[in-house]
Amino acid sequence: MTLHRSWLRLLFLAALVAATEEQAAAQAGTVSTARVVSLAATKTGKLTMGVVSGATQTLASITDNTTNNFPIPVVIQTQWDLNPGQTGSVNVIGWFSTPTQALTNGAGTNIPSSRMKGKLTPGAPTPTSYPATFTAFTQNAVGGIGTAGGSLRLFQINITGANKTQTRTDNLSLQLDLTAAAVLPPGTYSGTLNIEAVTQ
């Protein structure tokens, strides 16, 4: 009786081992459904500009009927990191929000932007275009930046592989040209010149 049971156990174990091996053999080479992981990494273009110095321009004494140069330049720094295949040029625009009132004495007398002039002394490398002589802020907006008749493109520089990443510093000189203008009432005339960069 005891011997018979022992044989039965052995047979059962043998059958169990055999069945397990067969199952294992049957799963070899089985593959799951393919799943995909989408990877996306975006490096956005970068364009910044700031006024390094000369953010407050002061003319202590205006003289009628002549040119009045502001004593120090506005030093502007422009930085970009751009894809030359996606960007044609970098442009820096200066403008007055209300061209007919570029400067005002607060008492009803205004100096229009046509009397305000800018001249750029560029850093290296030389831009594609810039106002090398005093030029009035009477241009139109560029790429949606600026105001109609109250703007001046301070520089345009074409973007290539050679300059796709750059930091540059330029000097903007300002002038109040009252040549042939009506005599201004004495007083202090104040205004804000906006400067912004845009790609095209």
Place this chain on the structure above:
Amino acid sequence: MKLPVKSTLLGALAAVTLGVTSLNAQVGLTSSLATVNINATKSSVLSVLINSGGTQNLASLTDNTTNNFASPVNVTTTWDLNAGSNVVLVGSFSTPAQALASGTNFITSTYVKGKMSTGTPTSFTAFTQNGVGTIGTAGGSLTLFTQSVSGNLANSRTDNLDLQIDLTGHANLLPGTYTGTLNLQAIVQ
């Protein structure tokens, strides 16, 4: 056969569209806004310029009569103002009791007279008035003109000031050279 051709064309169109999108991706990128504050001041102007006659000489002074200086003082007054009613030109001697002096002998401003045909004293008038505002001296001044600047805030005018030493009724002067300084100054009122 037609279906593959259409698919190819659509694919090409999609590629072109994607290409355009990619090309323009960085156009219109803007920086932050920077501002420059601009202040320009025009100062008020009020000036007096003596064009000629800055030195007046009387070679021979005669007692007890009027002594006219030979040529007038030609003076230009210029103003550029943002407010005010009048520009007033005043002549004055600092020490009326000693308008002209020769050592310790004096001619008072009472005996010095001025005339401005285009101004206020159109006949010779003594420098015995008071000052105007902060200019001039009490009893030693003469207002030469009062010019309204209403609607005329920036302008100039040129006038001739004739001078006279009127020794009528004055005790005889001791001989000598009598010198003095007449101050001309303008004020806005």
